[in-house]
Amino acid sequence: MHGGDIYSAARELERDPTEILDFSASINPLGPSPQVWKTITASRHLLNHYPDPNCWDLRQALATFWCIDPEQIVVGNGSTELIEALPRALGIHRLLVVQPTFSEYAAAMVRAGGQATALFADRSDQYAIPIDRLCHVLEAGRHNGRSIDGVVLCHPNSPTGQASSADDVARLAKATRRRGLWLVIDEAFADYCPERSVLPHAASWPHVVILRSMTKFYALPGLRVGYAVATRITARRLQRQLPPWSVSAMGQVAALAAVNDAAHARKSLRFMAHERKRLRALLVALPGCVVMPTHANYFLVELPRGWHAHDITEKLRRRCLLIRDCSSVPGTNLRSIRLAVRTVQDNDKLIQALSQLLQQRVSS
Ligand SMILES: Cc1ncc(COP(=O)(O)O)c(C=O)c1O
Structure with missing residues (x-):
């Protein structure tokens, strides 16, 4: 639920x-943003066309915002669509999830025919992200006696609100890289703590995918827009798993207007x-x-x-x-x-x- x-x-x-x-x-x-309302009104004529399947203008705007290559950005019908596609795109069969957290990572894994295994943050530590324990598991490449292909970190985490420092997340990324594991970092709420985000640096880290959402900070839940940032090769793999035209024309123009309103x-x-x-x-x-x-x-x-x-x-x-x-x-x-x-x-x-x-x- x-x-x-x-x-x-x-x-x-x-x-x-x-x-x-x-x-x-x-x-x-x-x-x-007030610019979103204006843009939506001015874009009514787009409704009788298919949306841009490449989300070209939005990807250019996001690339400029983050100072990265637009080929490193994949836009989805909310970040939920990207979460759904990731297990297939990356070939993940067993994912480590840091609980308590957003339920869709484990649910998407199961729907993709894989499994999720949990590492628990401690209530006595106010659910702080257990970075040392995580690094330990990732360096071993195993959890509960079985090998894992990757880990997902919700950062800041929902529902706990906890986030680690950007340096600690970089430490995690190094640990996953040494083992060739995937690290998915869900930054759906990171607009509220930009100093803890690993973007734009992490855009070039191999084996790392960062998810962002236009739902929360930009207040567009009804339009369904989210995006992933990864290396160009990984972005292409992810894009191939998405259906065509999954991001509506209104979603694209509204997200672009929102991102540009500093x-x-x-x-x-x-x-x-x-x-x-x-x-x-x-x-x-x-x-x-x-x-x-x-x-x-x-x-x-x-x-x-x-x-x-x-x-x-x-x-x-x-x-x-x-x-x-x-x-x-x-x-x-x-x-x-x-x-x-x-x-x-x-x-x-x-x-x-x-x-x-x-x-x-x-x-x-
Ligand atoms: C942590 C987190 N990530 C991703 C999502 C999905 O958001 P959306 O699909 O609207 O981008 C949610 C939604 O509640 C969430 O809480």
Whole structure:
């Protein structure tokens, strides 16, 4: 199950989807760049043509943004499409996944006929990415007694919010290279901590694929655009696994406009830095809640003892507030929820509802 399904909630509650406040998908609360709206309106005439199958203009813009060769970029229908294609493209049969993390890496492996094996980050270490243990496993090229072909690192990780330093990720890349293993680095949320991203340097690292998404920071979840950066040879292998025209014309022009709007990006980062700090303080003040550190635009929160994530998710849902129940994510406990940072007004609404619900239990 993923976050962001406002449609099911709206049907169930007999409401309009616009009445649902979605804290379960972590999307830039400032919304897309104003340039995106203008571009979409001005590009209506593209709807009666097939989209550019090469995503040429968008790849040029991304290449300029990252100072890399456009041939190193593969655009997909969301980064999800690229995650799906990677096992086949790279010939991965057994993938190491660092749990708790995004479920699609393991799911895509299984759909491709392969297997995923898990290394767990420690709750007692606030789920910090276990870089030393990972390097150790990668240098051995084996985990739980069987060989692996690669590892995927969600960086920053979802749902924990944890990220390592760029130097530590480089250390991982070296360890995978020595063994000829693949390293996939999912930077879907790295726009929020650019100092921890390995782009653009990692674009030339062999055996490394970096995934980026236009969904989160650029707030285009409904358009489905993501991209991978790799060496030219690897990019070609990945491209060959994608169906033609998988990225819509509107997705391409909107993503291009979004990437080129540096002012909106700066404003979004400033807003997030401030609001994340404010929301954190409010969450920490809720009696018994444990708030994990984050480098992204969401928090992993543990509810007070006696609460189950599923209960509070349901109760908030009845109030049109969607949060992500993380109790079934391997490696977390039953009290774990993930909350996106939204606007000041929305966050206050969530805190008020959470504090009322937690209070009810205390007084009953
Ligand atoms: C860590 C991570 N990577 C990738 C994705 C897929 O995003 P998209 O397909 O919208 O680019 C998600 C979606 O929730 C995610 O959380």
